[in-house]
Amino acid sequence: MGRTVSVFALRLLGALAIPIVAFAVLWLTFDYLRDENANRFMVVGVALLVGVGGVFFLYWGMNRVVDFLPERVREGVRPYVFVGPCLVILAVFLVYPVINTILISLKDASSEKFVGLDNFRFVFTDHDMLLSIRNTAGWIVLVPLFSVTIGLAFATLADRLRSGEAVAKSLIFLPMAISFAGAAIVWRLIYSFRPPGFGSNIGLLNGVMIGLGQDPIPWLEQQPWNNLLLMVIMVWMQTGFAMVVLSAAIKSIPDEIIEAARIDGASEWQVFQRIMVPSILPTIVVVTTYMVINALKVFDIIFVMGNAESDGTVVIAERMIDWFFVGLHAGRGAAIAVVLFAAIVPVMIWNIRQFREQEMTR
Amino acid sequence: MSAPAIPVPETAAEARAPGEVRRGGWIIRITVVAIVVLWLIPTAGVLITSFRPEELVVSSGWWTALAHPFRAAEWTLENYRTALDAAGFGNAFMNSLAVTIPATVIPITIAAFAAYAFSWMEFKGRYVMFVAVAGLLVVPLQMALIPILRLYADGAVLFGRRIFPDLDLNGTFLGVWLAHAGFGLPLATYLLTNYIRSLPSSIIESAKIDGADHFTIFWRLVIPLSVPGLAAFAIFQFLWVWNDLLVALVFLGGSSENQVLTVALRNLLGGRGEDWQVLTAAAFISMSLPLIVFFSLQKYFVRGLTAGAVKG
Numbered sequence: 309m310g311r312t313v314s315v316f317a318l319r320l321l322g323a324l325a326i327p328i329v330a331f332a333v334l335w336l337t338f339d340y341l342r343d344e345n346a347n348r349f350m351v352v353g354v355a356l357l358v359g360v361g362g363v364f365f366l367y368w369g370m371n372r373v374v375d376f377l378p379e380r381v382r383e384g385v386r387p388y389v390f391v392g393p394c395l396v397i398l399a400v401f402l403v404y405p406v407i408n409t410i411l412i413s414l415k416d417a418s419s420e421k422f423v424g425l426d427n428f429r430f431v432f433t434d435h436d437m438l439l440s441i442r443n444t445a446g447w448i449v450l451v452p453l454f455s456v457t458i459g460l461a462f463a464t465l466a467d468r469l470r471s472g473e474a475v476a477k478s479l480i481f482l483p484m485a486i487s488f489a490g491a492a493i494v495w496r497l498i499y500s501f502r503p504p505g506f507g508s509n510i511g512l513l514n515g516v517m518i519g520l521g522q523d524p525i526p527w528l529e530q531q532p533w534n535n536l537l538l539m540v541i542m543v544w545m546q547t548g549f550a551m552v553v554l555s556a557a558i559k560s561i562p563d564e565i566i567e568a569a570r571i572d573g574a575s576e577w578q579v580f581q582r583i584m585v586p587s588i589l590p591t592i593v594v595v596t597t598y599m600v601i602n603a604l605k606v607f608d609i610i611f612v613m614g615n616a617e618s619d620g621t622v623v624i625a626e627r628m629i630d631w632f633f634v635g636l637h638a639g640r641g642a643a644i645a646v647v648l649f650a651a652i653v654p655v656m657i658w659n660i661r662q663f664r665e666q667e668m669t670r
Numbered sequence: 671m672s673a674p675a676i677p678v679p680e681t682a683a684e685a686r687a688p689g690e691v692r693r694g695g696w697i698i699r700i701t702v703v704a705i706v707v708l709w710l711i712p713t714a715g716v717l718i719t720s721f722r723p724e725e726l727v728v729s730s731g732w733w734t735a736l737a738h739p740f741r742a743a744e745w746t747l748e749n750y751r752t753a754l755d756a757a758g759f760g761n762a763f764m765n766s767l768a769v770t771i772p773a774t775v776i777p778i779t780i781a782a783f784a785a786y787a788f789s790w791m792e793f794k795g796r797y798v799m800f801v802a803v804a805g806l807l808v809v810p811l812q813m814a815l816i817p818i819l820r821l822y823a824d825g826a827v828l829f830g831r832r833i834f835p836d837l838d839l840n841g842t843f844l845g846v847w848l849a850h851a852g853f854g855l856p857l858a859t860y861l862l863t864n865y866i867r868s869l870p871s872s873i874i875e876s877a878k879i880d881g882a883d884h885f886t887i888f889w890r891l892v893i894p895l896s897v898p899g900l901a902a903f904a905i906f907q908f909l910w911v912w913n914d915l916l917v918a919l920v921f922l923g924g925s926s927e928n929q930v931l932t933v934a935l936r937n938l939l940g941g942r943g944e945d946w947q948v949l950t951a952a953a954f955i956s957m958s959l960p961l962i963v964f965f966s967l968q969k970y971f972v973r974g975l976t977a978g979a980v981k982g
Contacts, residue, residue, distance in 0.1 A: 352764045352765070352768040355768040356768060360772055360775045360776075363779045363780065367779070368885075384793070386791070386884060387787045387792070387796075390786060390787035390888075391783070391787045391799060393780050394781060394803065394855060395799065397852050398852065400821070400852065401853065401855075402806045402814060404821075405815075405816075405818055406809055406813050409813050409814070409816060412816060458705075462705055465702050466702055468698050469699065476703075478965075479710060480705070482709075482713070482961070483709070483713070484964075485909060485964040486960065487913030487932050487935075487960075488932075489931075489932040489939075490913075490953045490957050493716065493939065493953040494713060497732075498712055508729055508730065510730065510731045512715060512731065544712065604810075608916065608932075611915070612915070612936050612939060629815075629920075638816060645815070645816070646813070648813075649809070653808050656808040660808075
């Protein structure tokens with residue numbers, strides 16, 4: 309009897325000690341990671357070890373602790389150990405921020421006193437804000453429109469190739485792997501402009517202009533057309549995504565339907581318009597809504613291209629960061645975020661619903 | 671029901687019924703080639719510029735290099751040396767790795783445990799909790815930036831009581847990992863739950879009868895069976911974090927010690943915006959890993975991205 313008790317006590321001690329030791333080790337390593345003078349490779353190595361291994365051992369330790377609970381509550385507690393961390397992180401990183409952002413949006417620059425709806429009034433009256441709303445409206449209409457149209461056209465055409473379809477598709481898809489910051493550099497090289505006397509123009513577009521005997525143009529300063537030039541970057545990046553997804557949908561249309569239509573004398577255009585497009589419409593909707601959401605949140609392209617304010621290329625998500633970090637007005641930044649949130653929610657609900665329906669039908 | 675949203679063929683050129691006539695003349699072929707070339711020109715420009723010496727980069731467009739591609743004086747590796755050492759992109763590459771790998775593994779681990787519980791464990795509030803998690807898909811990242819930044823800096827005080835400690839996490843890797851984990855969790859949990867729930871229940875039941883506990887079933891059975899779903903999400907999250915500028919900029923800051931590749935690119939563009947030879951080399955360094963992932967794991971890559979189409 310005494311032996312069982314002491315074994316139990318030992319195991320209990322072990323169960324408690326493991327998480328405590330794990331926690332202490334984590335804490336020490338975080339302090340180490342914060343040390344500015346530590347060797348870079350060591351820091352990265354330790355970071356990887358902790359970040360990758362630490363989480364697993366946290367679960368393992370918690371699971372061990374549960375093993376030492378009285379038997380009748382044990383299996384009642386265990387599920388909460390499995391879902392708990394997920395719920396806690398979501399509560400801290402998403403639920404709390406949503407409430408907090410809404411509160412901040414009703415307060416002044418330093419979040420000290422409530423100012424009612426002043427910040428929202430600002431959002432819908434300030435010149436740059438209105439401009440950003442106009443530009444964002446352009447982004448959410450034009451980028452999905454062009455990406456999906458070009459993607460659909462390319463998918464349909466590539467489907468008819470005798471060979472090389474896979475290669476052609478992966479080359480169009482390739483920009484999807486690149487960051488917006490990288491893509492911005494790629495395209496700056498195309499739009500690059502140097503005024504006369506400041507060296508030769510090495511940008512591709514101005515190279516073409518000079519080749520045609522025209523004067524070079526500062527492309528990114530041509531308001532409001534520079535907005536379109538920036539949208540081209542996003543179209544370039546996302547068309548591949550639309551193309552790959554739509555191509556898969558086209559291939560899943562049963563061949564018999566298309567053949568039957570052809571035998572009945574339908575032209576290729578009629579087949580495309582009356583059979584292909586209606587059959588893949590749910591996929592088109594998911595892809596389009598996804599792109600609308602991405603376009604609503606576009607930030608990196610504008611931010612990296614620089615001079616958004618003087619060039620008139622401001623967008624909503626960029627204004628938010630600008631007001632919070634440059635304008636140092638948390639209230640306005642938060643109000644812009646809330647407006648963005650309000651715009652995204654309906655699109656997102658629509659998107660998830662379509663996504664679910666697609667999953668159901670399979 | 672499985673993780674990818676939209677049916678994606680196993681290989682890009684999925685085989686059709688043999689003997690089927692593919693209509694497609696040279697007009698289609700030329701159009702396809704034209705679009706592909708148009709799509710490749712921007713990247714080709716960057717690639718070529720990154721290998722040209724400075725004096726040529728500033729004096730002539732990159733396309734002039736195509737006129738005499740075999741002249742040795744046209745090409746150099748110096749730009750990559752400058753980018754990696756002087757411009758700090760070697761360091762930034764390491765930082766990107768240190769941010770990206772844990773920021774991918776942490777949410778997947780947490781989501782997989784939760785997904786298993788939602789799928790195969792009985793407990794009160796299971797359905798409500800799952801719906802709440804999926805509902806958080808609608809929250810855009812922008813909504814969370816300001817509060818999280820303040821939470822990291824000052825902790826949280828509610829009605830005069832401290833409900834969250836002041837951890838001083840801004841500028842630390844841990845702060846970025848947790849932020850990315852939080853923003854990636856709703857999608858990860860939603861997709862992995864769909865995947866893990868669709869595993870055959872007979873396998874899990876028989877393991878239970880054999881006396882395996884939940885942790886063993888999860889680790890030894892469910893995880894190995896869910897590799898395709900996990901891989902698809904892992905690639906999506908990996909690319910998302912690797913290519914992210916906003917979260918890294920906000921939570922890790924722009925200091926040269928901690929900057930990741932996207933932040934370094936942005937700083938370089940601000941400071942040496944006309945040093946095209948360094949900029950392009952740096953851009954290619956930042957693209958190298960995603961492109962390797964893209965070409966080696968294309969199948970999972972496409973699946974992950976299609977699954978990612980519901981990210982808020």
